[in-house]
Amino acid sequence: MxxxxxxxxxxxxxxxxxxxxxxxxxxxxxxxxxxxxVLVVTHKIVSKAEGAVREIVGDPEAFKRALVEEQAVSIVxxxxxxxxxxxxxxxxxxxxxxxxxxxxxxxxxLLPEDPDxxxxxxxxxxxxxxxxxxxVIISDTFGRPWRRGLTDVAIGVSGLTAVLDLRxxxxxxxxxxxxxxIAVADELAAAADLVMGKADGIPxxxxxxxxxxxxxxxxxxxxxxxxxxxFR
Amino acid sequence: MxxxxxxxxxxxxxxxxxxxxxxxxxxxxxxxxxxxxVLVVTHKIVSKAEGAVREIVGDPEAFKRALVEEQAVSIVxxxxxxxxxxxxxxxxxxxxxxxxxxxxxxxxxLLPEDPDxxxxxxxxxxxxxxxxxxxVIISDTFGRPWRRGLTDVAIGVSGLTAVLDLRxxxxxxxxxxxxxxIAVADELAAAADLVMGKADGIPxxxxxxxxxxxxxxxxxxxxxxxxxxxFR
Numbered sequence: 001m002x003x004x005x006x007x008x009x010x011x012x013x014x015x016x017x018x019x020x021x022x023x024x025x026x027x028x029x030x031x032x033x034x035x036x037x038v039l040v041v042t043h044k045i046v047s048k049a050e051g052a053v054r055e056i057v058g059d060p061e062a063f064k065r066a067l068v069e070e071q072a073v074s075i076v077x078x079x080x081x082x083x084x085x086x087x088x089x090x091x092x093x094x095x096x097x098x099x100x101x102x103x104x105x106x107x108x109x110l111l112p113e114d115p116d117x118x119x120x121x122x123x124x125x126x127x128x129x130x131x132x133x134x135x136v137i138i139s140d141t142f143g144r145p146w147r148r149g150l151t152d153v154a155i156g157v158s159g160l161t162a163v164l165d166l167r168x169x170x171x172x173x174x175x176x177x178x179x180x181x182i183a184v185a186d187e188l189a190a191a192a193d194l195v196m197g198k199a200d201g202i203p204x205x206x207x208x209x210x211x212x213x214x215x216x217x218x219x220x221x222x223x224x225x226x227x228x229x230x231f232r
Numbered sequence: 233m234x235x236x237x238x239x240x241x242x243x244x245x246x247x248x249x250x251x252x253x254x255x256x257x258x259x260x261x262x263x264x265x266x267x268x269x270v271l272v273v274t275h276k277i278v279s280k281a282e283g284a285v286r287e288i289v290g291d292p293e294a295f296k297r298a299l300v301e302e303q304a305v306s307i308v309x310x311x312x313x314x315x316x317x318x319x320x321x322x323x324x325x326x327x328x329x330x331x332x333x334x335x336x337x338x339x340x341x342l343l344p345e346d347p348d349x350x351x352x353x354x355x356x357x358x359x360x361x362x363x364x365x366x367x368v369i370i371s372d373t374f375g376r377p378w379r380r381g382l383t384d385v386a387i388g389v390s391g392l393t394a395v396l397d398l399r400x401x402x403x404x405x406x407x408x409x410x411x412x413x414i415a416v417a418d419e420l421a422a423a424a425d426l427v428m429g430k431a432d433g434i435p436x437x438x439x440x441x442x443x444x445x446x447x448x449x450x451x452x453x454x455x456x457x458x459x460x461x462x463f464r
Contacts, residue, residue, distance in 0.1 A: 001239070001427065002236060002237065002238050002239070002427065003236070003237040003423070003426050003427050004234060004235070004236050004237075005234065005235040005236075005237070005423070006234050007233070007234070077462040077463070079462055082462075084462065091378075092377070092378040141414075144376055144377075145324070145376075145377050145456070145461060145462070145463035145464070146323075146324040146455070146456055146461060146463065146464065147385065147415060147418065147454050147455065147456055148395050148413060148415065148453065148454050148455065148456045148457075149394075149395040149396070149413040149414055149415025149416075149418065149454060150412075150413065150414055150415060151414070151415050151418050151419050151422070152419070153379065162381075163380050163381040164381070180382075181380060181381040181382065182373075182381055182382055182383070182425070183379060183380065183381025183382060183383050184381075184426070186379065186381065186383050186422070187383050187384070187422040187423065187425055187426050188426065190383070190418070190419040190422035190423060191235070191237070191419065191422060191423035191426060193414070193419055194235050194416065194419050194420065194423060194442060194444075195233065195234065195235050195441075209427075210426060212426075221380065222379050222380050222381060223378070223379065223380065224377070224378055224379055224380045225380075229377060229378060230309040230311055230314075230316065230377070231309070231377035231378065231463055232377070232378065
């Protein structure tokens with residue numbers, strides 16, 4: 001089935017206290033959102049709406065360093081100014097997910113307090129407004145070991161299986177696989193990023209034609225448990 | 233701009249010596265391939281066409297272990313049967329990229345000898361056949377530290393910028409960023425995987441509406457240089 005990724009245009013600045021579902025609703029109507037679609041929203045507008053933003057006080061570099069330490073539950077690697085840290089959500093990323101703001105002014109944007117809860121809240125609201133279920137992914141831009149460049153991944157999920165379990169497929173020697181899992185929510189977030197761009201100020205995309213299961217997935221499903229992880 | 237990801241249907245088994253461009257051509261015509269499209273091909277059919285396949289001899293587990301050691305230039309981590317190894321191309325992945333075959337029988341599939349050269353060859357051939365330039369990405373399915381599930385990434389690229397450099401954008405403190413790179417070829421590979429599925433036997437997808445630059449990118453652009461890498 002053909003997949004279509006539609007940028008949500010015409011969404012302006014989002015401020016603290018605004019309702020993300022209401023901000024997105026006109027663009028979703030414009031795009032003719034329909035049953036089976038999936039919405040991907042960058043975390044930045046969610047964090048701003050939720051007030052997960054800090055004013056920079058004093059020296060920006062020192063402020064940022066202190067904030068990363070505050071937001072991190074552990075530091076995975078450090079080299080010069082670069083800190084790879086684990087957030088309280090379990091995500092391992094640069095600067096514990098602290099981001100430069102797109103807005104003018106001296107602010108930084110944190111990750112949402114609970115991206116799965118944020119995704120769920122946006123989904124429930126949009127389900128009412130659109131009179132149909134619309135699964136929601138909240139995305140962020142992460143680096144990866146070994147590979148250059150950043151890609152968008154899912155940090156919050158509602159209404160969709162996040163990690164697709166393909167057990168039952170045969171493995172290379174003909175035996176049944178015991179672990180084959182596809183991070184479909186990350187692939188959907190990556191696909192959405194291709195129409196959002198980083199400089200274009202497009203904070204969401206609608207994906208049509210994705211045939212994967214509408215399970216009860218969460219962004220935290222994508223966090224590899226520490227005891228299965230060879231790299232922390 | 234809306235992005236469309238079209239699965240290439242009706243492609244059967246590919247055998248050693250077959251021409252991948254000719255195998256894909258009817259499906260590309262069917263899909264109405266047009267200027268500006270990007271083709272993503274899973275490496276498996278490329279490897280098979282190039283004969284990068286080995287017959288399993290003796291005990292499958294022992295055979296696989298020996299083959300991983302042969303294909304790896306270094307072992308990054310090892311736990312039980314799981315080996316994370318660096319290939320001669322510089323890719324760090326499970327089992328040095330050795331894959332179970334989708335075909336019946338006792339074979340394993342290796343990575344193509346030079347995925348960039350393979351991508352280039354397929355692109356040149358299709359450019360002739362279609363009378364237009366068609367950038368080509370060769371993809372594989374890799375795991376990642378810290379995150380559960382696999383995603384498709386680009387291992388070979390021709391006719392397309394693989395890593396998009398966004399220098400010039402302002403950073404969180406208002407200074408110009410010196411490093412902001414988006415792994416667009418990996419995001420295109422991930423988007424393609426969403427229509428290919430792992431069990432459906434769809435080995436390629438055509439992406440329409442991707443507005444990124446048609447530069448001289450390579451799959452090896454996506455390999456993080458060892459001296460910049462904190463995790464090997």
